Amino acid sequence: MYRVYKFILPEVRSALAKWRARAELIPNEELRKQALASIATKQFHCEGGAVYASVRLDKRDVLIPLIVAFQTISDYLDNLCDRSTSLDADDFRLLHQSMLDAVQPELPMRDYYALREDKDDGDYLRALVQTCRDCIQQLPGYASAQSEIVNLVSLYSDLQVHKHIRKERREPALLAWWEQHAADFPDIGWNEFAAATGSTLGVFQLFLSACDERLTVAETLAIKHAYFPYVCGLHILLDYLIDQEEDRAGGDLNFCNYYDGEATVIQRIGRFADEAIARVSSLPNGRFHRMIIEGLLALYLSDPKVSEQGEVRNVSKRLMKNSPLMRLFFWLNSRWIRKHMY
Incomplete structure (x- = not known):
């Protein structure tokens, strides 16, 4: 910090x-x-x-x-x-x-x-x-990272196209797109895959890794596997979680609205957090990646929008329950930043 x-x-x-x-x-x-x-x-x-x-x-x-x-x-x-x-x-x-x-x-x-x-x-x-x-x-190692960066940016671009077309065509387009990728991600839903493609964190981590001229293609694949879909998915699911009321009012698509109730939201976001932590632990500098995950949870769950939405507030309390010290530190830090720097 x-x-x-x-x-x-x-x-x-x-x-x-x-x-x-x-x-x-x-x-x-x-x-x-x-x-x-x-x-x-x-x-x-x-x-x-x-x-x-x-x-x-x-x-x-x-x-x-x-x-x-x-x-x-x-x-x-x-x-x-x-x-x-x-x-x-x-x-x-x-x-x-x-x-x-x-x-x-x-x-x-x-x-x-x-x-x-x-x-x-x-x-x-x-x-x-x-x-x-x-x-x-x-970036001396960029040649080794480029293929996976392009793959993530391609998925991001696909999402932006599908989610911004006519409202009645958005969900069918997203489901058809999911069918092309479903076999590669059997443990997540279509809405979770779509959410994961909306994060740029995997790209930023690969930019960072490309600073090393010794970066190999195998290491790039390991980073991609660690970040996508779970770190990236956690990032955007949290974003959608706190924007539910805003998106409902604006008639915008929100991937958290496809869960069948509060308990499922807690269970799935919690699963994404657990899986993200497990996967990044195998990467070099694993504590930094763990910091990113804890920072994401703290940043979004401390957002003022949380207290304005009863169901989201309940989800936030459950996700923050028994938090490690790192998450509590970033939660307090996030609140301080909002109060003093914006």
């Missing part, structure tokens, strides 16, 4: 300030509005992701700009798709090709706005993509 407060948070905010200044120059009003909104309301996504840079402070000048740029693309596109007048899957697919291009420097960039009316962003999105590419070139 000393490293986070001393180095990570100030440098993330400095990087975001530069992107905010760039976003203010976007010519198109709608694109400018969504770019600025994504930075203003989702800063904590970049701050949380950049915690991975605390492991390699010597590489933070590469990791922090990379994580901030990649997460900013994700948040910006999420805003564009959520607030879009378009419900065109091809449009959403082309927008998210920018994320795939960001992690594949060998690919040509393209016109990501070709299928929508709002087009002129003053090269804002291309600049984000290029920043990712420039940083990736400075």
Whole structure:
């Protein structure tokens, strides 16, 4: 936490300030509005992701700009798709090709706005993509990690396409997509798989691992297996857990709503937490990964939204019961950060 407060948070905010200044120059009003909104309301996504840079402070000048740029693309596109007048899957697919291009420097960039009316962003999105590419070139182990990073980003892009099309088509599209992957994940449900694909944590861990020139493909596969679906799934299921009331009011899809009651929610999220802890314990620097998991539980379960929803409050109490000291520490720390830093 000393490293986070001393180095990570100030440098993330400095990087975001530069992107905010760039976003203010976007010519198109709608694109400018969504770019600025994504930075203003989702800063904590970049701050949380950049915690991975605390492991390699010597590489933070590469990791922090990379994580901030990649997460900013994700948040910006999420805003564009959520607030879009378009419900065109091809449009959403082309927008998210920018994320795939960001992690594949060998690919040509393209016109990501070709299928929508709002087009002129003053090269804002291309600049984000290029920043990712420039940083990736400075990761000596990236060749070993790239395949699994591309796989995770592809799944993330698929999810964003399926969840933003017309409401009546979303669930059938997600179920058809799940059928392509169900055999590989027999212990989870379709809603849990979809949730897991929505996390960028696995990508950030692989960015961190790629700082090591000795990284092997086998090690990359072990990291992917440890993070997906359980660490990634826990991350997004917690996010959906606290957003249930908000999503219900907005008519938005929420993967926690597919559980058949409070007891199942507690049991499944608890199972994801237990499995995530078990899987990361086999990784090098396992205590850091355990810290990430405990931090996730504490961050989300201390959110003010929890106290505003009776059922969610009950789930939170059950999940926090008999918590280890690390989780309690991060719970108190999360409350302090919200009170003093936002």
